[in-house]
Amino acid sequence: MPRYFFSTTHGAKRDEHEQVMEFPDDRAAWSEAVECCGEILQDIDGRLQPNLEWRMDVNDENHELIYSLRLIPEAYRRIKPEI
Amino acid sequence: MTSGLPSTRLITRLRCVTDISAAAERLIALLPIAVRNCAANEVIVAQGAKPTNCCLVLDGFLAREKAANTSDRQIISFYVPGDIPDANTLHLPEMDHNLIGIGPAVVGFIPHRSVNDALAQSPELLHAFWRETLIDSALLRQWVVNLGQREGVARVAHLLCELAVRLDAVGLLRDRLLPIPWTQVDIADATGMSAIHANRVIQDLRTRGVVQWESRHVRIVDWNRLRDIAGFVPDYLHLKRPGALLTAPSPVV
Numbered sequence: 001m002p003r004y005f006f007s008t009t010h011g012a013k014r015d016e017h018e019q020v021m022e023f024p025d026d027r028a029a030w031s032e033a034v035e036c037c038g039e040i041l042q043d044i045d046g047r048l049q050p051n052l053e054w055r056m057d058v059n060d061e062n063h064e065l066i067y068s069l070r071l072i073p074e075a076y077r078r079i080k081p082e083i
Numbered sequence: 084m085t086s087g088l089p090s091t092r093l094i095t096r097l098r099c100v101t102d103i104s105a106a107a108e109r110l111i112a113l114l115p116i117a118v119r120n121c122a123a124n125e126v127i128v129a130q131g132a133k134p135t136n137c138c139l140v141l142d143g144f145l146a147r148e149k150a151a152n153t154s155d156r157q158i159i160s161f162y163v164p165g166d167i168p169d170a171n172t173l174h175l176p177e178m179d180h181n182l183i184g185i186g187p188a189v190v191g192f193i194p195h196r197s198v199n200d201a202l203a204q205s206p207e208l209l210h211a212f213w214r215e216t217l218i219d220s221a222l223l224r225q226w227v228v229n230l231g232q233r234e235g236v237a238r239v240a241h242l243l244c245e246l247a248v249r250l251d252a253v254g255l256l257r258d259r260l261l262p263i264p265w266t267q268v269d270i271a272d273a274t275g276m277s278a279i280h281a282n283r284v285i286q287d288l289r290t291r292g293v294v295q296w297e298s299r300h301v302r303i304v305d306w307n308r309l310r311d312i313a314g315f316v317p318d319y320l321h322l323k324r325p326g327a328l329l330t331a332p333s334p335v336v
Contacts, residue, residue, distance in 0.1 A: 006279050017286040019279045036279040043234040 004029040004066075005059040008040065011052035026060075030067055033058050037069050050075035089116040089191040092141050092253075096165025099252040099324050100218060101211045110201045110208055116191040121184045123264070128169055128182040136192040137173065140166045143188030144263050148272070149180040158273035160222060161185065161246060161263075165253045170216055173198060186264030186299075214321075221319045230275045233314070235284045238274040240313035243294065247303055248317050251326030259303040259328075266299065288312075 001022040008015040023029040037056050041048070048054060050073045058067040090112045097103045097111075118141065121127055127145065128134050138145070145162040159180065162168040168182055173195055184190075202209040222245075229241050243261065250256040271281035288294045293309050295302040303309055306328065317329060 015283075017283065017290070019282045019286075021278060021282065032277055032279055035277040036283075039235065039276055039280045040283070043236075 003061050004032075005063070006033060006036065007057050007059075009053075009055045009057070011049060026066060029058055033067055033069060037071075041071065048073055088112065089118055089139065089141050090114055092165045092191075093139055093167070095253050097211050097215070099165075099322050101214055101323065103211055104207060107205050107208045107211065110205050114193050114197050114201060116193050118189060118191050121188045121190050123184055123186045125184045125188075126181050127184060127188075127190060128172075128178050130178050130181050132178045133176045134169065134172050134178065134195075136194050137167050137198055138169050138182065139191040139193060140164045140168065141189040141191050144185040144265075145188055145190070146183055146185050146269070146273070147180050148183055156272055157275065158269065160219075160226065161242075161273070163246065163249050163253065164255060167215070170212060170219075185269060218321050221321060225319045235274070235276055235280055236287055237313050238276070239270060239281065239284045240288065240293070240309050241315055242270070242273060243301060243303065244310055244313045244315035244317075245320070247306075248320060248322070248325065248328055251328040252320075252322050252324070254326065256326060256328065259306065261301040261303070263301070264299045 001024055003020055003022050006019040006021070021029075021032070023032060033056055040056075041054070044054075048071075052073070054071040054073070056067075056069045057065055060066050093114075094103070094108050094111055097107075116139065117136075121143075127138060130149070140162050142164055145166075145168055147159040147162075147168060148156050149159055150156050160168075169178065172178065202212060225245075229238050233241060246261055246263065247256055247259070250261065267281050267285060268278050270276075270285065271278045274281060276284070285296050288309075289296050291308070293303075293305045293312065295304055309315075317325070322329075
């Protein structure tokens with residue numbers, strides 16, 4: 001089975017451990033990535049920084065990026081209205 | 084096996100949780116136990132089966148698993164030597180889940196009739212079995228909390244704490260090594276996580292220097308820290324005689 005490489009990045013900080021797993025095909029790797037993103041976000045809760053992108057990248061065996069799941073949290077509370 | 088007669092495993096376990104008398108121990112020693120080697124991942128008792136024996140774990144590890152749909156399964160609990168994971172079949176004839184081996188295991192099969200005869204002869208033994216099944220349900224309550232309320236790293240840490248304490252109680256935790264031949268998929272299925280997430284959590288515990296996790300074996304490096312991460316309180320195991328892990332001071336590293 002082909003291997004897939006999963007990594008996460010929060011702002012400029014890339015997770016130091018890339019996860020490697022085998023899946024039958026891209027579709028199965030996608031399904032795993034979506035499930036895993038949901039779980040990680042559930043765990044991060046308050047530690048997710050506003051205005052810093054959180055992202056999971058999935059690369060194939062040739063290190064070619066095949067999927068990127070991105071969450072862009074935006075905080076508006078501190079922004080003063082222009083008018 | 085390291086402890087002689089198969090019945091010794093059960094006696095050792097019951098001594099951890101009850102004040103069992105010599106007379107009751109003699110009754111256990113008389114139970115006919117058919118010993119069988121089970122292959123890794125073998126379904127030892129299948130959902131829907133109506134077994135006429137109880138399983139006593141003699142060596143290795145068993146797990147209860149239940150299918151969530153056609154492709155997903157949940158591991159509901161792990162069993163260590165001395166446990167009787169299907170004592171429920173003494174009263175509930177049909178299995179509502181699978182009992183499987185996590186890695187190769189040695190299992191003793193005791194006919195229901197023999198167990199029931201022994202229990203009829205000894206109210207003390209009957210109470211000991213009753214206590215065991217109540218502890219099993221206390222474990223399940225704890226697992227519900229673990230799955231529902233703890234974040235990933237605490238979930239895995241809690242599982243490790245629980246198994247370490249249970250193994251230690253029956254004298255099978257050596258050098259703080261959990262000799263469980265589980266895969267990361269097993270961990271994921273026991274903690275309700277995707278395999279990638281379980282993999283990340285394991286790496287996190289490794290990086291923090293709390294455990295060494297190599298070739299399916301886990302060594303606990305920093306017990307106090309693991310306990311803190313897990314929020315582990317062992318009251319629900321109801322051990323009258325816990326092992327050194329809970330009673331001895333931590334070694335200075």
